[in-house]
Amino acid sequence: MTEETDLDVIAADLLLDGTIEGQTEDQTPEQTALDKKINQHFAGLVVRKDLVKAVKGNAIVPSYVLEYLLGQYAASDDEATIQAGIDSVRKILADHYVQRNQSELVKSTIKERGRYKIIDKVSVSLNDKDDRYEAEFSNLGIKGVVVESATINAHPKLLVGGVWCICDIDYFHFDDARVVPWQLGSLKPIQLSNFDFDSYTTSRREFTTDEWIDLLIQSIGFNPALFGRRAKLIQLVRLIPFVERNYNLVELGPKGTGKSHIFSEFSPHGMLISGGEVTVPKLFVNNSNGRIGLVGYWDVVAFDEFAGRKKRTDKALVDIMKNYMANKSFSRGVETLGAEASMVFVGNTSHNVPYMLKHSDLFDELPESYHDAAYLDRLHHFIPGWEVDTIRGEMFSEGYGFVVDYIAEVLKSMRNADYSDRYQQHFTLGSDISTRDRDGIHKTFSGLMKILYPHGEATQEEIEETLRFAIEGRKRVKDQILRIDATMAEVKFGYLDNDGGWHPVTTLEEDEYPTHYHRTRHAEGADATDSTGEEGSGATASAADGVAGTPVKPELYAGHREYQENQRGVSYATMLIPYLRGATEITLTDPYIRQFHQARNLMEFVEALAAVKDPADEVELKLITTESSDGPEKVQKQLEFLLRVKQAAAVAGITLDVELSDTIHDRSIRANSGWRINLGRGLDIFQFVSNDTFDIAAKIQQYRQVKAFGITYIKEPTTQPID
Structure with missing residues (x-):
């Protein structure tokens, strides 16, 4: 069925029933299908995550303490039980917590x-x-x-x-x-005394991988709906030090991204200390009394605020730390002691990624004593903190997740297991990857496998995703070491499948900024760009070309491009508009222009068109989309959004017509400029963007992170009809 919809016809009705002005939505959180499934299979072991805030008040106490109490009294999906539990926990805190x-x-x-x-x-x-x-x-x-x-x-x-x-x-x-x-x-x-691991793995089998990842993200305290797949994996890498012995992890990035939260709030087995507040006796061993330090008692020792080029450091501490991170042991006089604590280093960056790549390296912020190839080579994985969103209120979960001391015990119990060989039946690492590189890849892979697939069941595609992510994290470390120490041998990071096919692995920033990432190309001085004039691997034209208003250039790229999740520097102005310059008839086919953010994408597409067209010209833009399937109220809201876009577009000389069809699936743009663009995700390529006036990403698309998607450009005869 296909029907033409004149948005002006419904405008009066929308205005009369008040839909356009002041419609409100129910703010009461509803239990999702995943929440129900979580409570079904992990009854008594999960808690609604927003309850921590409800009971905390002014108590300066870690979340795992509060969740321990909530797990005793409010681990239920029954609202009456939850309220009674909250009252009990509040009373316990009021009567017994010492302010x-x-x-x-x-x-x-x-x-x-x-x-x-x-x-x-x-x-x-x-x-x-x-x-x-x-x-x-x-x-x-x-x-x-x-x-x-x-x-x-x-x-x-x-x-x-x-x-x-x-x-x-x-x-x-x-x-x-x-x-x-x-x-x-x-x-x-205050921590769990015991648990049944077999029951944990049995219940894991009841969840799909996507559901399990969302359960873990909710357990951390975040709303998984606001995170892409890659962003979720980055969050889960922060858990690897708890599940993997002697795992060395670094995360550098902007302030406010929650880098230290996991290590201070999530587990009673982790210790978070300030980078400047540790000494050799405190961390390793006190020679005066022989007492073992933090590494002997804690599963994870995390250094907060570790960055700072001018920070004073203890050379003896750096040396003993190097030895410990490499050999899992340290010396006290003539005696050598071993420990299994993982080491985590988190710090803030003061420059963006392209600046660091152009002028130094991604480890630029580390204290001078640690900005050393020998120390850095001990790191197993580098979390790109610049990909992590600044924590906002709406990012916190109202769904159910594991009581943190329960999942903390689960992770601790798996530190003895080794899943590092689970990929070898399908893939083989590149032959020139060194032993130390392999160790880093193996430990990250093993940790993620234990977190995601504790039952040992994963498809070949899931194993490959995990392996690529582990390789990328180690490659990020090694590539920066090569900038610091030119004597290090370059490594081709990738793997072979069983058919002998080679799969290279790159980092996201390598694809985004190749001229700065690869020193050799940058040293040659040319503004080395791809054929479209933009630095990223997936861009199709520079922003300057997108606003110049010049005719379509013959060098416009024809073919397919892939964009990675979390990539920045992408906009409609560079990706689409150069192919639409001069077009007077454009047909956009996208079945999902239903929700607010999708309508905003459409509005921004109209804005990009308006920015390059001659004010004296008119453009006919036809949208073919589908009607919302979520009920009459959502349909009405969808039509309201489309009406507003139509009214705004008319001011710029763009006539928007809408056709609702229930038979379309593919997404594309066809224009009488002679180009057809096949859109893998339609216009919905961006991750969640806030409406914050002071968020630059809300205003400028190039600063947003994208979802993973592909796009194909096909040159057609200009006489070909577009309808």
């Missing part, structure tokens, strides 16, 4: 009652003069509390960094002023 400004009141309560239960961060040290262990309570502000050796043997992390605990504190006053009146009645760390 620092109320510590004296809590101490008074303990004294008057004789015993009182508190929630606080507890750290323990050995008093070797009196031969006893003594605890210090962070918020309560008391120290010297005697702790039994059995407690330390059961919970050794109390000795390094401290642990959030639920404790019973007793008060007994002694005439001897040297005796501390505070005594520890009981202590229970």
Whole structure:
């Protein structure tokens, strides 16, 4: 069925029923099909993620502490149970969580009652003069509390960094002023004590890969609908240090992208420290007493704010860290000790990617002592933090995810497993990839496989996706090392399939900025661009060409191009408009112009056309699309959007006609300029863009990240009809 729709006919009805002005949507979050499935297969182990904010209040406490409590009282999809659980957790926090400004009141309560239960961060040290262990309570502000050796043997992390605990504190006053009146009645760390791994893997089989990835993203606390596939994988790479022993990870990028969140809030097995607040005794071993440092007790040690060219660094620390990252061991005098803590380095960049590539390298922000090829070669993966969106309120999830101490225990339990060979039945790494490069690729691949496919079942395509992602992360490290140390041998990163076919792997920034990424080409000085005049691998024309208003150039590219997810520098002005200059009749076929962001894409396409046309000319733009299938209200909203675009286009001399058809699937643009453009995703190529006036990506398409898509340009005779 095909019908012509005159948007002007429905305008009056839309205005009369108030659709155009002030229509509101139900703000109550509804449980999705995925949420229902999560609760069905992981009942009692998941929690609605927005509840953490609801109960936290002013408590300065990690999310895993709050989710531990919510998991005890509100791990349900029954609204009454959830509300009762929230009330219970709020009461527990109000009665037992120690606020620092109320510590004296809590101490008074303990004294008057004789015993009182508190929630606080507890750290323990050995008093070797009196031969006893003594605890210090962070918020309560008391120290010297005697702790039994059995407690330390059961919970050794109390000795390094401290642990959030639920404790019973007793008060007994002694005439001897040297005796501390505070005594520890009981202590229970806030983390899961045990779980059933077989049940976890059995339940995993009930989810598709896409569903499982979305469950993990919701467990981290984000709304998966606002993330593309690549963006989700980047988030999940941050979990690899928890599931993989001795994994060395670096992430550099702009401020506010949540780089340190995972390591401070997600797991009781990770320790986040400031880059300038660590010493050799604290991190590795104290020679004076022989006590092992953080690497001996924590699964992950993360360095926050690690970047800073002029930061002072301890040369001895850098040297011992190099050895540990390479050999999983460190020396104390004549004795060599081993540990399995993963090392994570996160820091902020002050320049964008093309600037760093043009003037130095992507490790430019690191302190000088760490801007060293030998140290950098120990890194297994480089997360491109510049691809991660700045955290916004709408990005947080209202759906269900694992209680974080549950998933933290799952990840910890898999540190003994090795999935690094799971690709070898399908693929073989390139022969000139070095042993150290292979180790980095293998550890990332193994970690992602354990996170995504803990049941050991993955298709060849899924294995290939994971392998390519692991190779890219190590390639990003190695390519930057080559800039620092020219004596390093270049490596062809890629893999062979079973038929002997070679599959090269590139980084996204390599495809976006080839003239800056490859030093040899840049050194030759030419503004080396592709045949269309733009630097990226998928662009079709420069922005300058798109606004010049000149006739179609014969050198316009004909053929197919692919764009990677998260790529920037793409716009309608460079990708489409050069092929449409001079056209007076254009037909856009796109079945998905239904939602607001899709209508905005159409409006921006009209704006791009208007920017290059002669004001005295008119352009007939025909849109063939489909009617929304989500009910009458969504259809009405869709027609409202289209009407607004039509009215706006008329001002620029562009006549928009709309045809609704239920038989179209392909997406394309055909114009009497002589070009047909086959659009893989239609106009919907951009990832989520906010309406923030102060977000440059909301105004200029080139600063947006795109979804993965392809586009094909076909030159046709200008006499060929377009309808």
